[in-house]
Amino acid sequence: MKLVFCGTPEFAVGTLEAVIEAGHQVALVVSQPDRAAGRGMTLQVGAVKAAALRLGLPVVQPEKIKNNLELRERLEAIAAEPGGLDAILVVAYGRIIPDWMLALPKHGCINLHGSLLPKYRGAAPIQWAVAKGETLTGVTTMRLDAGLDTGPMLLAQVEPIAPEETAEDLFESLAEVGSKLMVKTLAGLEDGSIDPVEQDHTAATLAPILKREDGRIDLTLGAKVCVDRWRGFQPWPGAWTSLRGKKLIVQRMCVGEGACVAGEVRVVGDRMFVGCGESEIELLEVQMEGKKKMAAAEFLRGFQVKTGERVGS
Structure with missing residues (x-):
């Protein structure tokens, strides 16, 4: 499948590597701009950008995407190539995906979310699941829509949370589980074996950005x-x-x-x-x-x- 990959931190790197290893073509990686961090406020390269450069993939880092004509033209050009654009993968990218991007690929924009939806929708699902004392969590692949993590679910994988496990520990294990689930999701979309399931919105809980x-x-x-x-x-x-x-x-x-x-x-x-x-x-x-x-x-x-x-x- 021909893909565009949107992601920024370490959590998303395993998924990028896994889809490449599975034989998919990543035509473009979209990541957030490098940010100044640390005591010296030196410019830090994001983990996904670093991985993409190591893999020889083209990278763009737009500050904004909703009304970004240059990005839109580039993605539309990829979609217009022979075979088209099969999917845009979104893993911890950190930006809301605009309607024009949602409508562009054949299979839509596929998100890997760090919870068992509809629980813990939002920016910090892994942290809040641990903070709320959950003993089970997992990852869900879903087709993004205009809402906040409200789109139809594709596949899910349940994972236990150990009594002494921290969110930092869980990030590592869910990143690995999620990378495999995304590869499985792409295979299911390709062969038509996945039937998207609408979320039960009445059971939704929120995982707001941490302060x-x-x-x-x-x-x-x-x-x-x-x-x-x-x-x-x-x-x-x-x-x-x-x-x-x-x-x-x-x-x-x-x-x-x-x-x-x-x-x-x-x-x-x-x-x-x-x-x-x-x-x-x-x-x-x-x-x-x-x-x-x-x-x-x-x-x-x-x-x-x-x-x-x-x-x-």
């Missing part, structure tokens, strides 16, 4: 809820609270063994617990604002934290 504030630990919630949110929000926005008027980043935590007053510190030997709802979390590794990461024992010694101190206020 920095989502990382603030709400100590009125139960310990498991707080730990699940920490797992889900790795690597960003992470989990943080405050101690002695400064930001305290929690690098690792787990559900504690007992209970204490919400927001109150309980020190047992070289272990640090914090009251959370009617339970407690154990802080295993922390980082005070402007300082290095420390195991709890080192932190307790260095900062002389005592039982009865409060965090989060």
Whole structure:
């Protein structure tokens, strides 16, 4: 099949490589522009662009696509070639696909989404599935329409979420599963064996884009809820609270063994617990604002934290 591939981060690289390995022709890769990042604000090349260049594929990086006449003319030229354009694959591209692109390929625009639709529609499905304490998730291939992840589903693959797995861990496993599912989806579209299934819109849940504030630990919630949110929000926005008027980043935590007053510190030997709802979390590794990461024992010694101190206020 002749394809155009739209994607930007590492999550999409495996799918690009898999469709090439399966013998499909990628006529063009569309990726977001390089962005400045890091302390030095140096220009960072996206993972998909780097992979495409390594594979010898042409790449374009439009800032906007909805009214981009140059991009439209290029894609329409590909569609006008002998054999036409079979599909546009969209994997973590990070842009809304305009109507003119949706209508261009023979099989439409095929998206790989990191959840079992219609659950967790939106920008951060993997993170929110973990943050909400789900034990099962998966990936879904779907034909994009004008809505937010509302198009008909093609194939899905269920995957478990392990109790200690973070969103960062899950990204890696779902990327691998998703790449295989996309290859299977293309084969099914090619031989006509896939019947698209409309989503049950009444069962839809949302997975909105993450904000920095989502990382603030709400100590009125139960310990498991707080730990699940920490797992889900790795690597960003992470989990943080405050101690002695400064930001305290929690690098690792787990559900504690007992209970204490919400927001109150309980020190047992070289272990640090914090009251959370009617339970407690154990802080295993922390980082005070402007300082290095420390195991709890080192932190307790260095900062002389005592039982009865409060965090989060």
